[in-house]
Amino acid sequence: MRILQLHCDSIEYTPTKKEIREAEEITPQTQNLKDVLVAFVAVEKGDDSAVARDAASQVLESLKKIGCTRLLLYPYAHLSSDLARPSVALQLLSEMKEAFPGMEVHSSPFGWTKSYKLQVKGHPLAEGFKVITGSEKKADSAALEGESKIRSYWKILSPDGSLVNIGDFDFAKHKKLETLAKYESAKQRNADVPPPHVALMKKLAIADYEPASDSGNMRFFPNGRLIKSLIETYVTERVREYGGYEVETPIMYDSEHPSMVSYFNRFPARQYSIDSEGKKLFLRFAACFGQFLMASRFQMSYKNLPYRLYELTRYSFRREQSGELVGLRRLRAFTMPDCHAFCKDMKQAVTELDARFELSRSVLHELGIRDSDYDMAIRFTEDFYNENRDSIKALVSKHGRPVLVEMWKEKFFYFVLKWEFNFVDSFGKASALSTDQIDVENAERYGIKFVDEHNQTRYPIILHNSPSGAVERVIYTLLEKAADDSKHGLKPQLPLWLAPTQVRIIPLKEEFYGFCDALAGRISACRIRADIDDRNESIGKRIREAEKEWIRYIMVVGSKEAGSDTLSIRDRNSGDVRDVSFDDFAREVSEQTKDKPFAALNLPRDLSKRPQLMV
RNA sequence: GCCUUGGUAGCUCAGCCUGGUAGAGCGAACGCCUCGUAAGCGUUAGGUCGCGGGUUCAGAUCCCGUCCGAGGCUCCA
Numbered sequence: 222m223r224i225l226q227l228h229c230d231s232i233e234y235t236p237t238k239k240e241i242r243e244a245e246e247i248t249p250q251t252q253n254l255k256d257v258l259v260a261f262v263a264v265e266k267g268d269d270s271a272v273a274r275d276a277a278s279q280v281l282e283s284l285k286k287i288g289c290t291r292l293l294l295y296p297y298a299h300l301s302s303d304l305a306r307p308s309v310a311l312q313l314l315s316e317m318k319e320a321f322p323g324m325e326v327h328s329s330p331f332g333w334t335k336s337y338k339l340q341v342k343g344h345p346l347a348e349g350f351k352v353i354t355g356s357e358k359k360a361d362s363a364a365l366e367g368e369s370k371i372r373s374y375w376k377i378l379s380p381d382g383s384l385v386n387i388g389d390f391d392f393a394k395h396k397k398l399e400t401l402a403k404y405e406s407a408k409q410r411n412a413d414v415p416p417p418h419v420a421l422m423k424k425l426a427i428a429d430y431e432p433a434s435d436s437g438n439m440r441f442f443p444n445g446r447l448i449k450s451l452i453e454t455y456v457t458e459r460v461r462e463y464g465g466y467e468v469e470t471p472i473m474y475d476s477e478h479p480s481m482v483s484y485f486n487r488f489p490a491r492q493y494s495i496d497s498e499g500k501k502l503f504l505r506f507a508a509c510f511g512q513f514l515m516a517s518r519f520q521m522s523y524k525n526l527p528y529r530l531y532e533l534t535r536y537s538f539r540r541e542q543s544g545e546l547v548g549l550r551r552l553r554a555f556t557m558p559d560c561h562a563f564c565k566d567m568k569q570a571v572t573e574l575d576a577r578f579e580l581s582r583s584v585l586h587e588l589g590i591r592d593s594d595y596d597m598a599i600r601f602t603e604d605f606y607n608e609n610r611d612s613i614k615a616l617v618s619k620h621g622r623p624v625l626v627e628m629w630k631e632k633f634f635y636f637v638l639k640w641e642f643n644f645v646d647s648f649g650k651a652s653a654l655s656t657d658q659i660d661v662e663n664a665e666r667y668g669i670k671f672v673d674e675h676n677q678t679r680y681p682i683i684l685h686n687s688p689s690g691a692v693e694r695v696i697y698t699l700l701e702k703a704a705d706d707s708k709h710g711l712k713p714q715l716p717l718w719l720a721p722t723q724v725r726i727i728p729l730k731e732e733f734y735g736f737c738d739a740l741a742g743r744i745s746a747c748r749i750r751a752d753i754d755d756r757n758e759s760i761g762k763r764i765r766e767a768e769k770e771w772i773r774y775i776m777v778v779g780s781k782e783a784g785s786d787t788l789s790i791r792d793r794n795s796g797d798v799r800d801v802s803f804d805d806f807a808r809e810v811s812e813q814t815k816d817k818p819f820a821a822l823n824l825p826r827d828l829s830k831r832p833q834l835m836v
Numbered sequence: 837g838c839c840u841u842g843g844u845a846g847c848u849c850a851g852c853c854u855g856g857u858a859g860a861g862c863g864a865a866c867g868c869c870u871c872g873u874a875a876g877c878g879u880u881a882g883g884u885c886g887c888g889g890g891u892u893c894a895g896a897u898c899c900c901g902u903c904c905g906a907g908g909c910u911c912c913a
Binding site for chain 1 (some may be wrong): 838846847853863864869870871872873874875876904905906907908909910911912913
């Protein structure tokens with residue numbers, strides 16, 4: 222569909238002659254309108270109701286922007302050389318006419334030759350041209366978003382259950398929450414520099430931009446892959462423990478498959494598309510499709526519920542705007558643990574929601590993200606709040622601090638409740654980590670059913686949880702936290718179980734290499750990652766470099782240590798050197814990494830064998 | 837998409853304002869040193885100054901255009 226918009230002082234038109242058989246039946250007479258937005262509309266092949274809705278909401282936006290309340294829809298075939306059939310055009314135009322609440326809407330007759338005279342206003346927004354196509358959902362989402370803002374209100378809910386408007390809340394003790402709350406309106410940013418984690422992810426040889434790919438598609442070096450893999454393994458283990466069953470589903474889908482078409486209209490992410498043998502495929506932006514399509518093939522009884530499916534998507538794709546991509550914080554390809562629970566009724570859903578809330582809190586904690594590092598936001602419809610006050614209050618009191626609330630008068634998206642934990646970085650940027658949603662629409666959309674106690678077929682309620690949020694974003698959070706520590710005079714560090722090297726062994730002279738080699742073997746046998754700096758460099762330099770890599774334990778081996786069971790250990794936490802027996806040391810490390818996955822060193826053990834990574 | 841900013845050796849950057857032989861540190865190769873808890877020393881190799889055009893006797897430097905990156909804005913159900 223193509224629309225030419227002109228904000229006019231006046232327009233006058235006279236239908237003169239029917240042009241086609243399907244023309245509207247009217248009595249031709251001259252019409253005159255003043256201060257009106259004239260929308261010349263050409264309906265094209267392939268346009269459908271969704272396009273019409275999209276177009277209408279875009280025009281509505283323009284009307285609001287220029288402060289005009291009168292609209293003339295003017296069918297105008299000459300804007301396109303690929304027109305829809307007249308019957309379709311007529312149908313869509315009449316649908317559009319109904320889509321302007323509170324506006325005075327006129328339409329000129331379809332299928333007539335008309336003479337017209339118009340006077341266009343002279344301001345910059347007076348003229349505009351839009352092309353709306355079925356695959357372009359961005360504008361649609363903008364419209365939905367715009368609508369939701371108008372009909373939602375922001376509040377703060379405290380652990381004691383009190384709910385106050387944002388303006389009435391005292392943020393003195395909750396600065397980060399204030400930042401989160403004002404995030405939408407806070408336009409100013411501190412610095413014109415990239416966030417600290419971008420330099421860190423390169424320096425620590427974790428990840429880097431890959432210029433040969435699309436922006437927001439990162440490459441992970443051996444260190445980064447190790448860290449990422451450990452986090453992935455850990456989150457997966459925890460979800461399995463909670464009761465999620467791990468599955469694997471395709472990363473691309475046919476956008477013309479019936480179950481996708483309606484979902485697209487309500488799920489307006491920007492997707493990557495791929496044309497293959499006439500199919501228009503798109504890359505998934507979440508695991509939802511795969512799991513829903515799978516679950517729709519299950520024959521489920523209420524006795525099977527709640528039933529939980531889990532997938533760690535590597536990757537999910539969202540084609541975010543290029544200007545929005547930053548380091549590991551916001552990507553176009555990311556790794557997302559995604560766990561859906563199918564529940565028989567709202568009571569069960571709320572119970573399940575609670576279990577997943579605990580899971581998410583615990584997972585973040587074990588990943589090294591404390592509850593004081595994030596703030597909680599929760600969004601729900603007014604009805605849901607009124608029916609579930611106690612459950613909502615219980616979540617907030619578990620969090621223990623006031624939370625940001627967005628309350629909708631009515632349901633706009635497919636969920637009635639959504640909560641998320643947001644990490645607010647030192648620049649005041651908020652990023653969601655864990656999240657869960659109560660979805661009351663998609664079961665029906667995807668034909669996911671179960672049979673209840675009374676042999677009735679029903680649609681389950683679906684919860685969408687990511688206990689950690691995107692894995693890349695977890696790494697971003699850990700790096701930003703470390704950078705923040707460093708700014709406050711503390712030594713930056715990763716949690717020990719995620720450190721690419723846990724112990725660095727430094728032989729004082731070449732003659733101790735043999736002992737170091739054996740020592741590294743013994744340490745590795747205790748599932749501890751140890752490497753050896755066997756380069757011909759000064760002892761000072763090698764220690765300095767180990768410190769720069771944030772390595773927690775450094776062992777220098779000289780004549781004192783060689784052949785002895787006592788190790789001389791420099792602990793990054795204290796900066797001091799102490800003597801410890803091998804067994805005590807092994808115990809100290811395993812104590813700190815217990816219940817966490819382990820992976821062996823992912824680099825050559827000897828530093829002399831490692832290529833330098835210049836990034 | 838808009839605004840800002842950058843592109844010079846493998847990496848980080850200086851030089852550009854005020855035109856005149858292409859610079860430093862790190863890293864790499866080779867050699868010396870064989871070292872006790874945050875940078876030991878020397879030598880060598882390495883550059884179409886993003887690309888295209890213009891002005892000039894002469895352009896990394898001035899002008900125009902263009903490509904690519906980054907940050908901000910919009911955006912982020």
